[in-house]
Amino acid sequence: MNAPTPDLTTSDTCIDSRFTVPGMRCAGCIGKVERGLSVVPGVAAARVNFSAKRVAVSHAPELTEDAIIEELRKLGFEAERAADNPLGRDDAETKRLLRALAVAGFGMMNIMLLSVSVWAGADAVTREMFHWISALIAIPVIAYAGRPFFSSALMALRYRRTNMDVPISIGVLLATGLSLYETIVGGVHAYFDGAVMLLFFLLAGRVLDAMMRSRARSGIASLLGRMGRGAHVVQPDGSTQYMEAERLAPGMVMLVAAGEALAADGEIVDGRTNVDSSMLTGESDPRPAAVGDTIHAGMINLGNPVRVKVTAAAQDTALADIARLMDEAGQSRSRYVRIADKASRIYAPAVHSLAFLSFCGWMLAGAGVYHSLTIAVAVLIITCPCALGLAVPAAQVVASGALMKRGLLIKDGSALERLAEVDEALFDKTGTLTLGEPRPVDLAPLDPRARSVALALAQGSRHPLSRGLAHALREAGTEPAPLDDLAETAGMGMTARYDGQDVALVRPEVETAGLAVDLLIGGERTRMAFADPLRPDVRETIAALDAQGVRSGIASGDRVEAVDAVAATLGIPATGGMKPADKLDMLGARVEEGHKVLMVGDGLNDGPALAGAHVSIAPGGASDVSQQAADAVFVGERFMPVALAIRVARATMGIVRQNFAMAAVYNMFAVPLAIFGFVTPLIAAVAMSASSLVVVGNSLRLARAAGREDAA
């Protein structure tokens, strides 16, 4: 991005493309990708963004994106073209808040410098001058840094509601106005430092909140993109061209390679294959498809490359119905009120009436408008809602950071709050309880030599079966054998020579019931069957959930027999053969009974349920739609992050409640002082920083607690 662009010899009309490369894990990878790409003819510059797992390539228009992906593959990295980040709007929001925080910090430090001299007993002339300088700094700073609060408060008032920002805005504006008056008449007490400090602390809370969201979302965005976002369309001259899903139209012919997802509904016109429709229906067994069969957007081609004539695209696909259901289901979620807002519904009226009452009280006592107003402002400032504005996000950021290390990305704080309330969990089967990828059922028939040959063959191919086999073999500690003449024949398999013998990994010549491949070494043929296994720690996870009082159940779209088999092994109730709308109805029934349900699912068919559940989690291998609908995404093969998420969420809410309690105790002592007029700007500043530090410190304990669980 900010890399110096090397001079270009070919042309100066470069285009920029972005790719996600999830496999970059170390410094060596950065160097390898950047150096490897920069020597490719037509590439002007390549710059890796390691945090986002992306690489930005500036290249000549002649070089296609597919060619670059191919180059990356030769370097040993799987890559996908990165679409515009659908969740990227938060970035601008975070930056806006960071700028406001920086300005508030600048103002706070300078005003505090002047205030400390005033408190130290500067004489009248110096004090007046310092008050004027403070005013000159504070007013523009408050106007700039206070905007996020003012605009949100205005918005709330316009809809006749209150939120956190209303008491904050009123407090800050009143304090500023009064201090300005104080400065003009040459008074003793100006609260500029208090007002700016309040903004600074609260902005720090907002920034933390926004950073948590954007960090998790960029993590999720780097997982997106494997689903059919576009297709290779066969041109009249026989070549293929990549087109976005929106531009596909009925009548076009798509070439769908093995492992690719369909971007539109269509009819196979050439080739025969197996398709995996688990994303769409939850069905776990791949089904064969041949010329004349209709296959739908969202299905994944597991077998051979096929040509598919588009019959329905974009809005008309089977997917679009699911999207409509999701929209409707998602609306119930938006009614959830966050804990800070809930608290502020009690807090704001209480603080405002207290301030108003003390104003009235002092008026009745004959103190005069000006003096009474000073007291009222002191009450508003001293009841600084830092516990609400800073403590909640601080606790949630710490919790989400701890969860992220354990492989669970939480999209926002509200998700953590909702997770803590869950008392029932519903799981999808295929891809959620199971891995969602074919793995060899049994490696036992292979001796060590066969294993290393099989690994060497399998790792050369992107075919889902090869990838599953390679993964399983690597897990078993196999090293690849050195092969010569490695070649891949599309639709057949991999061939090579090893130790003077022909070796091959090919599909069986006869039709088999499930998925299988044959390993040939010399004349020896070994058949390996593939299945979609359960995640390794599903049983432990369900036990852990049970211990936390969360009942589990399965809601799957797969055949009833297949679902019952899994339910029996795990010992939890299950329902099979469900359509997306059925899952939603099931959730609705549970809600009627007063349960708060956690939905965990990966497929497109789970989308409506994910959007409609009280809170939802999707695995990293889930469809884009599901990952965007879910509140959190877990990566890796282990299922335990789901149980961990609930435990950490509950611990977080415990801390948040402690913080509220501390704030209440603090207010019990501070408010009477303010009401009886003992609070000066000095006391306000000390009390405010002290209370903020206490709640933040308390929130940080959560990191220790999460760390202990790490060790356990």
Added chain:
Amino acid sequence: MSILGFLIPLALLMGLVGLGAFFWAMKSGQFEDLDGAANRILIEEEDEEDQR
């Protein structure tokens, strides 16, 4: 006290310089890739092709 006439503007100026530097850093993408920057120091540079 006349020293104040010098020190206060100086303090403000230094604060503004810091603020300006922070704004510049944000705008020019210094915070875009924090993990990457930490890792890049480990990459061995090859002299003939000075790629960063």
